[in-house]
Amino acid sequence: MRSLLGALFGLSMLSLQGLAQPVALHPDPRIQQLLKRVSVDTIEANIRQLVAFGTRHTLSPADNDTFGIGAARRWIKRTLERYAAAGGGRMEVFLDSFWYGPDGRRVDRRVEIANVIARLPGTDPQDDRIFIVSGHYDSRSSHVMDSLSYAPGASDDASGTAAVMEMARVLASERFPATLLFVAMAAEEQGLIGARHLAAQADSLGWNVAGMFTLDIVGNTEGDNGVRDNRTVRVFSEGVPSAETPEAARLRQAIGGENDSPSRQLARYLQEIGMCYVPELQVKMIFRRDRFLRGGDHIPFNERGFAAVRLTEPHEAYTRQHQDVRVENGIAYGDVPDRVDFDYVARVTRLMTAALANLALAPPPPTAAYIDARELSVDTQLLWEPPKAGRERLAGYYVLVRETTAPQWQHKWFVPATETSYTFKGLSKDDYFFGIQSVDHAGHESLVQFPRPRFQ
Structure with missing residues (x-):
């Protein structure tokens, strides 16, 4: 058992709104049995x-x-x-x-x-x-x-x-x-x-x-x-x-x-x-x-x-x-x-x-992932397209954040499958990298999609 979430970046992270929830990941008992x-x-x-x-x-x-x-x-x-x-x-x-x-x-x-x-x-x-x-x-x-x-x-x-x-x-x-x-x-x-x-x-x-x-x-x-x-x-x-x-x-x-x-x-x-x-x-x-x-x-x-x-x-x-x-x-x-x-x-x-x-x-990762780049903003909006296959297994998505100097993703939040966008309030695209991955109901994660800018 483990949690990927420690202390949040700061008070600005406490203002995150919407349906996203911090994620605590646990091993799948089925896979643990395979390893034995x-x-x-x-x-x-x-x-x-x-x-x-x-x-x-x-x-x-x-x-x-x-x-x-x-x-x-x-x-x-x-x-x-x-x-x-x-x-x-x-x-x-x-x-x-x-x-x-x-x-x-x-x-x-x-x-x-x-x-x-x-x-x-x-x-x-x-x-x-x-x-x-x-x-x-x-x-x-x-x-x-x-x-x-x-x-x-x-x-x-x-x-x-x-x-x-x-x-x-x-x-x-x-x-x-x-x-x-x-x-x-x-x-x-x-x-x-x-x-x-x-x-x-x-x-x-x-x-x-x-x-x-x-x-x-x-x-x-x-x-x-x-x-x-x-x-x-x-x-x-x-x-x-x-x-x-x-x-x-x-x-x-x-x-x-x-x-x-x-x-x-x-x-x-x-x-x-x-x-x-x-x-x-x-x-x-x-x-x-x-x-x-x-x-x-x-x-x-x-x-x-x-x-x-x-x-x-x-x-x-x-x-x-x-x-x-x-x-x-x-x-x-x-x-x-x-x-x-x-x-x-x-x-x-x-x-x-x-x-x-x-x-x-795991379901396949989102087909495509984007950062809204239509105008400059201190906020960061992520958008993505659902995977083409495995939608019946799809529980939702993880949105991930790390500082530009961090080797590994530092924080992740869960967004339900009904959503295809999420906005990080007060997190600048200059200072952080972002990612999106699909997840099924048992917590099996896809690989992470690194978003590219979207201008329209």
Whole structure:
């Protein structure tokens, strides 16, 4: 149980009028029960099985039954199919295969690449939202083109893959209005190839990808700096959208919003969900697209205009990433499973399970959101258009406020579904940012819409 409301901004906030009421958010018992199903033992077993294939390098053998990338992806598919059957058969599992290369970079010959996808279809035919969660199942050793040496990839990224598989297992029997895709992504180490393929497919087919999350390196809790932290996960999100048009850039420069991209709203959503459902895990928002000079499978989705973020452990151990397994000068190198914190992977899994369930249950966000800009005023009037789908689930809206220097939304109020506008008395558009989100009768929240000016 928690409340998002502390002391109000000042006496001016006490003069708020109308039907809006302060919001106290409580976890959904149904989702709390789902989180209890997350199994540390299953996560550990799946990480160790992925490691047992010796290497999962993209260019490793595809036709061996026990070694290499082909054996790994066939095992992932069989395991997800077993989870789907146990969940009643609604979840469909398939390989999204394609031929690629050579590319003159990290693929030196033509090779078949395959993302392994489990799709849990939404139950509302009018709700076309798709939420994607991924971990990449390929691995590598010290040399990026070494396709045969032992490359366990336990944290990078068997941990993320096992977490995604566990989410699929836990949620396979559930029914959500929106669609969920659980993806074991291919060929990340060779240049985000599987993610680029899936993002291009989503774009060309007109998918409404409402949010994409990639879990990449979520297994180590002790960094090379000697710091051990098993209660923090970093969430990387871009501020200025990668796909921003010149027109959108001009508007952003005129009204602000460098910290209010759809991806940044996705990161804020994760932090709020974590506070509510997994309080033992702090969600630390990192205000950059990815780690310094590096990238991950969310970036191709950012480049296509989709909201996408990356989850990563708090303190990276570079002695375990992209390293041949060895001991050198008394230092143990290599990404082996015995150095993975399986309880921590389970915490991250619970966080993402809670986020996916809340997002998929919530009605879609308002179709559009505006700030009345017809004349200058010390007041701020928000206007919005109801969502196109899920109106029968819509209880109302939350209107949100934060100071321009605040990283997270500070206050929110409830407005009933019969209303499509709200005026903040005495709150200047110069000094505060505003947002609007939909909410159902059980308190499941949509993502936040950042309003743009409306001149007529």
